[in-house]
Amino acid sequence: MARVCVFGAGGVGCVYAYILHEAGCSVTAVCRTNYQAVKDNGILIRSKIFGRQQFKPTTVQSVSEAVQHGPFDYLLVCSKAFPGTAAMMKEAVTPGKTAIVLAQNGIGGEDEYARLYPENTIISGVVYLPVTQVEPGVVEHGPLERFEIGTYPPDAPSTAKAQAQTLSDLFKAGGGSTPVFADVQPQRWIKVSVNAAWNATTALTTCDDANYLRSSPIAEPVVRNIMQEVGLIASADGYPDVISDAVIERDLERPKSRLATGGKEPSMLTDVRHGRPMDVEAILGNTLRIGQKHGVKTPCLEMLYALAKARNFAIAPDETWVPIARHD
């Protein structure tokens, strides 16, 4: 029986824990804010694909506490990709054994793990899973579940490739859809273009994706333009023609289809609604830095990044924040 540790039991973590639980894995979920709710009542998933499902993983509050349920074959990192997250996993990673699976948005996040865990397989994952944790331990899941994976780097040894295939098989056994790619970076770039287009725009406007599209005739051209700018950077970074016009139109169909059924709230919007800072660096910051390295001009991405950084500053001001001037 494969032992899996799921770090970060938000919307994505809960659904992946469910799939691997269905596959017969021993699943340990490291919960933070929803710890008590999950410990008491387990996880409830209301899914367009899986229906209404309730289950109880082994529930712990920290990586240290998870260790007793290991050693783990897989560590699924489903938390946000804040810098410094990699180091927090140390105790759950058995050198030479645990494959670290990054179920995170953004680009360039694997480096930190590869450096810290040189003896472990790194599996890079691209998540398509419209989920919202509507209350602690309760997750709404829309009509899409696709987890694209591949080893990092793409030319990893065959043992690593085998671990990726086994993970794919486990997901399949649990009802999931997890294709393995020889090089998953093109898939990652495509997802970054989607995230860049929707996450910050919805978070800044507090419109879900469908209502954003409804808000003005220029709303759609603007997100298309953002995706094209990400495409320019991907091209300059060695992935030309990945974010093609056809791919952009295909990826715009998803949110557009939600005009009929009600929209989806991307995670950054959920963060803003709950007064939490957004994961700006993984998606926008890293993308812009790669673009800068290649001298690519992307004014819209730059503006989005600046606006999202400022929004974060207002959400979580540090000691440099100064109140507005008063003259009385």
Next chain:
Amino acid sequence: MARVCVFGAGGVGCVYAYILHEAGCSVTAVCRTNYQAVKDNGILIRSKIFGRQQFKPTTVQSVSEAVQHGPFDYLLVCSKAFPGTAAMMKEAVTPGKTAIVLAQNGIGGEDEYARLYPENTIISGVVYLPVTQVEPGVVEHGPLERFEIGTYPPDAPSTAKAQAQTLSDLFKAGGGSTPVFADVQPQRWIKVSVNAAWNATTALTTCDDANYLRSSPIAEPVVRNIMQEVGLIASADGYPDVISDAVIERDLERPKSRLATGGKEPSMLTDVRHGRPMDVEAILGNTLRIGQKHGVKTPCLEMLYALAKARNFAIAPDETWVPIARHD
């Protein structure tokens, strides 16, 4: 004694009412949300320039109610430039007598008034007045007061020019600073570039201008870029070299100087904080439409407009808003 009607007693309306009151004018203020407070206690201005000043204009709740205190020599429109505002003024405008003074941001707002009031002088005004109404009838005012005016159109008859000069003299008598320009449109374009740069960015991020600048190293280049895009449109519309690099740097000095003293909250941010829709069309919408007419590409302005429109949609959703999908 000149009779003046001030429509819209927000921050700008209160300070201009004060200046004209000081000049000895009979001032009638049309108040909306702050009517009761102003009627009971008058207006209190806490100003870096005028000090602490309290006074009581004739306070009315509507244009109809104002009429009994006319006929007016000047009607100062200090409300936001929402489409349709012009028609609301009808009763306060005596044909052939009342000069309509637009103390509003944005570009192209004069047309509607010129069409509706062909027998009246239109005076276009560009407002530099860092004000915030902190509670009903109480206005904080920073260290700048400049009201640039000129007839609309610039080649108006000499009687109109004389009315503009008289208004300038009245402001001067009341302690104000109101230069008259032969053509005030270049001044208006400059102000539009400032408003475009700061209003939507601060409203979307909920950072005042100084904290926005503090939020990331890219914050300043992004606002500079917005101003340059407005400059491209102004150039295409017959005002080349108006929004020059030197003008942009000069206008960036104001918010940058507030890094030391505490920032200013532009009106759009105040609107968002109070759950009111922003005046998106006057500044961003009209500017973009002029750019479109000339085929000017301004991706950052387009994105700002789309984001601001969507933010407005979330603030004041109409019947087309659809809640996010639920799957239970």
